[in-house]
Amino acid sequence: MNNRHAVIMAGGAGTRLWPLGRRERPKQFLPLVDERSLLKASAERLNGLLPHDQIHIVAGADQREAAEKAFGVMGERFIAEPEGRNTAPCIGLACQWLVHHDPSAMVAILPADHWITDEPIFRDTLERAFELATVSGRIVTIGIVPTHPSTGYGYLQLDGEEDDRGVPLRAFIEKPGAIQATQMLTAGGYLWNAGMFVARAQTLLDEIERQMPATSQALKAIGGAIGSADYDATLKAHYGNCQAISIDYGVMENADDVWAVPGRFGWSDVGSWDALGDVRPRDANGNATKGEAALIDCTNCVVDAAPGITVAAADLEGYVISATKDAVLVLPRRSSQRVKELLSALIKEGREDLK
Amino acid sequence: MNNRHAVIMAGGAGTRLWPLGRRERPKQFLPLVDERSLLKASAERLNGLLPHDQIHIVAGADQREAAEKAFGVMGERFIAEPEGRNTAPCIGLACQWLVHHDPSAMVAILPADHWITDEPIFRDTLERAFELATVSGRIVTIGIVPTHPSTGYGYLQLDGEEDDRGVPLRAFIEKPGAIQATQMLTAGGYLWNAGMFVARAQTLLDEIERQMPATSQALKAIGGAIGSADYDATLKAHYGNCQAISIDYGVMENADDVWAVPGRFGWSDVGSWDALGDVRPRDANGNATKGEAALIDCTNCVVDAAPGITVAAADLEGYVISATKDAVLVLPRRSSQRVKELLSALIKEGREDLK
Numbered sequence: 264m265n266n267r268h269a270v271i272m273a274g275g276a277g278t279r280l281w282p283l284g285r286r287e288r289p290k291q292f293l294p295l296v297d298e299r300s301l302l303k304a305s306a307e308r309l310n311g312l313l314p315h316d317q318i319h320i321v322a323g324a325d326q327r328e329a330a331e332k333a334f335g336v337m338g339e340r341f342i343a344e345p346e347g348r349n350t351a352p353c354i355g356l357a358c359q360w361l362v363h364h365d366p367s368a369m370v371a372i373l374p375a376d377h378w379i380t381d382e383p384i385f386r387d388t389l390e391r392a393f394e395l396a397t398v399s400g401r402i403v404t405i406g407i408v409p410t411h412p413s414t415g416y417g418y419l420q421l422d423g424e425e426d427d428r429g430v431p432l433r434a435f436i437e438k439p440g441a442i443q444a445t446q447m448l449t450a451g452g453y454l455w456n457a458g459m460f461v462a463r464a465q466t467l468l469d470e471i472e473r474q475m476p477a478t479s480q481a482l483k484a485i486g487g488a489i490g491s492a493d494y495d496a497t498l499k500a501h502y503g504n505c506q507a508i509s510i511d512y513g514v515m516e517n518a519d520d521v522w523a524v525p526g527r528f529g530w531s532d533v534g535s536w537d538a539l540g541d542v543r544p545r546d547a548n549g550n551a552t553k554g555e556a557a558l559i560d561c562t563n564c565v566v567d568a569a570p571g572i573t574v575a576a577a578d579l580e581g582y583v584i585s586a587t588k589d590a591v592l593v594l595p596r597r598s599s600q601r602v603k604e605l606l607s608a609l610i611k612e613g614r615e616d617l618k
Numbered sequence: 619m620n621n622r623h624a625v626i627m628a629g630g631a632g633t634r635l636w637p638l639g640r641r642e643r644p645k646q647f648l649p650l651v652d653e654r655s656l657l658k659a660s661a662e663r664l665n666g667l668l669p670h671d672q673i674h675i676v677a678g679a680d681q682r683e684a685a686e687k688a689f690g691v692m693g694e695r696f697i698a699e700p701e702g703r704n705t706a707p708c709i710g711l712a713c714q715w716l717v718h719h720d721p722s723a724m725v726a727i728l729p730a731d732h733w734i735t736d737e738p739i740f741r742d743t744l745e746r747a748f749e750l751a752t753v754s755g756r757i758v759t760i761g762i763v764p765t766h767p768s769t770g771y772g773y774l775q776l777d778g779e780e781d782d783r784g785v786p787l788r789a790f791i792e793k794p795g796a797i798q799a800t801q802m803l804t805a806g807g808y809l810w811n812a813g814m815f816v817a818r819a820q821t822l823l824d825e826i827e828r829q830m831p832a833t834s835q836a837l838k839a840i841g842g843a844i845g846s847a848d849y850d851a852t853l854k855a856h857y858g859n860c861q862a863i864s865i866d867y868g869v870m871e872n873a874d875d876v877w878a879v880p881g882r883f884g885w886s887d888v889g890s891w892d893a894l895g896d897v898r899p900r901d902a903n904g905n906a907t908k909g910e911a912a913l914i915d916c917t918n919c920v921v922d923a924a925p926g927i928t929v930a931a932a933d934l935e936g937y938v939i940s941a942t943k944d945a946v947l948v949l950p951r952r953s954s955q956r957v958k959e960l961l962s963a964l965i966k967e968g969r970e971d972l973k
Contacts, residue, residue, distance in 0.1 A: 282930070557963045559956060568946070573972060575637070575960040577949040586946040591923070593939050593948055594932040601914060605930040608912045617928060 266367045267313040267393055268464070270357040273302050273322040273330065273375035274347055278618065279535050281602050282590035283567055286618045291375035292329045295533060295553075296543050302375040303333045308382045312389060313371075316340065320375070321357045323347065345502045350458075351513035352478060352505030355471050356498075358464040359486030368464040369397055372510070377457065378542045380529030388526045392461040395428050395522060402462040402470070402515065403429060406454025406523045407530045412444035415534060417456040417511070419523055429524040435516050454525055456511070457532075470514045478505040478513075535599035536583040536592075540565035554586075565596060590617050621722045622668040622748055623819070625712040628657050628677040628685065628730035629702055633973065634890050636957050637945035638922055641973045646731035647684045650888060650908075651898050657730040658688045663737045667744060668726075671695065675730070676712045678702060700857045705813075706868035707833060707860030710826050713819040714841030723819040724752055727865070732812065733897045735884030743881045747816040750783050750877060757817040757825070757870065758784060761809025761878045762885045767799035770889060772811040772866070774878055784879040790871050809880055811866070812887070825869045833860040833868075890954035891938040891947075895920035909941075920951060945972050 276289045284290040291302040299307065306318050320330050324343035331337055342357050354372055361368040371389060379385050392403040406419040415438065422433035435456065439447065447453040472479040481501040488497035506513065515521060531542045543551035543565070550561055554568030559577040567585045568574040574586050583599060585592040594601060609617050631644045639645040646657040654662065661673050675685050679698035686692055697712050709727055716723040726744060734740050747758040761774040770793065777788035790811065794802065802808040827834040836856040843852035861868065870876060886897045898906035898920070905916055909923030914932040922940045923929045929941050938954060940947040949956060964972050 557960050557967075559959055559963065571944060573945045573964065573969065575945060575947050575957075575964065577956040577960060578953040579948065579950075582948070584946065584948050586941070588943075589926060590928045590930060591939065591941040591946055592930050593934065593937070595934075598933040601932040602930075604914055605912050605932060608914065609928065609930065612912075614928065 265314055265317065266365055267369050267371070268317045268319060268361055268365075269306075269309055269313060269371045269373055270319045270321055270342075270354065270361075271302065271305050271373050271375045272350060272353060273320050273326060274344055274353060275374075275376055276347070277376070277534075278606055279599075279602060280533070280539065280585075281606050282587045282592050282617065283569075283585050287325075289376070290533060292326070292333075295539060296378055300333055301378060301533065302330070304379075305373060305375050305377070306334065308379060308385060309371075309389075312386050312393075319357060319360070321353050322375075343498075345499050348502065348505050348507040349513075350510040351471065351475065351508045352482070352502065354467060354510050355478060355482040355505065356485065356502070358467050359482055360489060361464040362468065363486060363489045366465060369393060369461065370464045370467070371461045372459065374458045374532075376533060378531045378533050380542075382528070384528040385526065388524055388528065389459075389461070391429065392524045395524065396461040396463065399428075399520075399522070400463060400466060402460055402466060402518050402521045404432065404460040404515070404521060404523045405457060405526050407457050407526045407528075409448055409453065409455050412441065412448045413455065414439060414441055414444050415538075416532070418447060419454040419456050421452045421454065421523060425525060429522045432521040432523045435511055454523060455530070457526065457530055458511075459526075460515070467514070470518050474517055475506055475508075475513055481505050536565050536585065536594075536602070537596040537599040540583070540596060563596070620669055620672065621720055622724050622726070623672045623674060623716055623720075624661075624664055624668060624726045624728055625674045625676055625697075625709065625716075626657065626660050626728050626730045627705060627708060628675050628681060629699055629708060630729075630731055631702065632731070632889075633961055634954075634957055635888070635894065635940075636961050637942045637947050637972065638924070638940050642680075644731070645888060647681070647688075650894060651733055655688055656733060656888065657685070659734075660728060660730050660732070661689065663734060663740060664726075664744075667741050667748075674712060674715070676708050677730075698853075700854050703857065703860050703862040704868075705865040706826065706830065706863045707837070707857065709822060709865050710833060710837040710860065711840065711857070713822050714837055715844060716819040717823065718841060718844045721820060724748060724816065725819045725822070726816045727814065729813045729887070731888060733886045733888050735897075737883070739883040740881065743879055743883065744814075744816070746784065747879045750879065751816040751818065754783075754875075754877070755818060755821060757815055757821060757873050757876045759787065759815040759870070759876060759878045760812060760881045762812050762881045762883075764803055764808065764810050767796065767803045768810065769794060769796055769799050770893070771887065773802060774809040774811050776807045776809065776878060780880060784877045787876040787878045790866055809878060810885070812881065812885055813866075814881075815870070822869070825873050829872055830861055830863075830868055836860050891920050891940065891949075891957070892951040892954040895938070895951060918951070 273291050280290050319340045321342040327341050396403040418436040420434040422431040481504040484501045488494045540551045545551050549563040552566040555573040556566045557575045561579045563581045565583045569587045572586045581596045628646050635645050674695045676697040751758040773791035775789040777786040836859040839856045843849045895906045900906045904918040907921040910928040911921045912930045916934045918936045920938045924942045927941045936951045
């Protein structure tokens with residue numbers, strides 16, 4: 264029996280790719296890089312590593328339809344959160360489902376909205392993480408070997424040298440400033456925190472019990488109702504009692520004996536228009552274009568035109584243009600983070616419809 | 619009896635303000651600067667100068683609806699061109715209508731798609747032109763006193779000093795290069811050619827007869843059918859025989875004894891997005907915005923959002939953004955002339971629908 268499972272967390276509702284990404288159409292459901300949604304790509308890159316019917320998706324109940332559009336009827340493999348309460352409760356809920364059916368379940372927790380190249384290397388890395396987690400009983404994170412001093416990612420500080428199993432983890436480091444990021448890159452011994460890890464599901468539940476007792480109690484009540492007619496009511500009644508906190512803060516930072524397996528594949532959290540421009544196919548002038556566009560003397564631009572809209576641009580170097588039916592974004596790539604400010608300004612003016 | 623008429627030429631189909639301006643929705647029918655279309659503003663600024671029912675519009679037959687939307691039922695005051703054949707035939711056709719009803723008719727020929735500020739000064743100038751044309755029998759152009767060395771306009775070279783009647787015209791000068799434009803501005807004695815002039819309608823027809831005999835013959839055949847059941851058929855049969863040429867080339871350059879009256883009012887042909895940005899009301903940061911927009915740290919931009927579309931932009935200096943339902947334009951203001959290239963590129967790809 265293959266006891267390997269994957270839980271893909273698809274509940275995020277980021278608006279960093281607004282106006283393309285919206286509250287009700289978050290980036291994991293969008294075909295951002297190729298013709299597949301990021302979610303679909305996240306599942307497909309697990310091919311060969313574990314059975315398709317052991318891939319689970321956890322997300323808001325209202326996203327079941329979008330998930331089933333991508334994967335067909337999912338049944339119990341779609342695990343619905345009654346409300347978003349960050350990743351610790353979300354992962355705890357998924358683990359309750361897994362151990363209900365298989366107390367020995369091993370699980371890879373994976374984000375739905377990242378982009379990975381070099382998929383064979385990704386699969387080898389995940390294979391190593393499964394092996395280490397299975398043999399050792401440890402929680403094993405997959406960190407990315409940094410290629411530049413990014414200030415957009417959190418870091419994993421390693422404790423010693425990598426051997427053929429992996430390397431022990433010393434600490435989680437918050438997103439650094441530019442100087443600290445450069446120092447870490449120079450010093451070595453740091454990985455980007457990609458939010459991917461492998462563990463026995465029961466180990467994660469045990470850590471939650473130890474570190475987040477109230478949340479654990481709520482999750483146990485929910486887990487006890489799985490398979491009964493009371494499940495929905497129990498979920499609704501108790502999920503809100505879970506502490507809304509990330510798995511990093513709530514569990515990983517103080518978990519016993521966490522290890523890392525360094526990932527040497529291409530990886531991006533596609534966390535901004537600028538980042539999207541880096542992972543998309545580009546034309547000879549460096550423009551990453553999706554949809555209908557006429558570009559004259561444009562270089563290194565990220566252009567996204569929704570169906571039915573044509574973008575025409577000239578003499579632009581390094582700009583973002585995202586054109587949707589009701590909103591158009593234009594800014595320099597280096598200003599990609601200001602999308603949030605723009606959206607906030609619009610919401611302040613009562614434009615909740617654009618969220 | 620007031621024998622003063624105005625003929626507003628509304629047949630142009632420029633796409634220099636694409637994607638807002640389209641073949642079927644040219645700029646004269648758009649509320650570009652304030653809430654009125656340029657055409658409506660062109661008519662309203664004649665208030666007090668001549669009776670409303672002596673304002674005629676000449677345009678393609680398919681634009682009657684748009685014209686009547688602006689002005690109410692126009693009857694014979696809407697003069698339909700069966701096809702666009704540049705301004706000489708268009709003006710000749712209008713003059714046939716005017717002399718049919720009133721052989722003594724004086725006419726001001728005015729473009730529908732320009733923007734004028736300082737309207738009282740405009741009216742005084744036009745009044746002077748009517749007076750000079752009436753008294754002298756001359757063709758009298760209204761030229762604009764240049765405010766900068768524009769390379770986007772043609773020029774009128776004056777022949778002597780202005781007196782209280784006006785000033786004789788020596789020559790029409792094509793759009794100059796930057797050096798020539800600066801020389802003309804420094805030297806003085808030049809006006810911008812605004813395409814506005816006043817004459818007895820019969821004088822214009824006489825000049826057409828002298829300089830463009832074939833066109834004159836066609837126009838006479840059409841004029842002879844006015845009021846008869848054959849008019850439409852005659853118009854269709856003969857208008858195509860008119861030479862497709864501008865009034866400047868076809869008539870004005872070689873007309874006898876043309877005079878000019880210098881106009882000291884604000885004037886723009888709104889011939890580009892850049893020009894539109896100069897005539898529109900601007901916010902404290904110099905942004906000329908129409909429609910819904912959120913701008914953060916943007917200066918001197920021209921932003922146009924069609925109803926139902928919101929433009930969001932940050933960190934832009936001197937850019938044009940025009941967002942319509944099916945097309946979005948983004949370029950630096952100084953690249954405004956490249957709209958043509960972009961549209962050509964799209965049409966080459968079979969996108970006639972965007973024209």
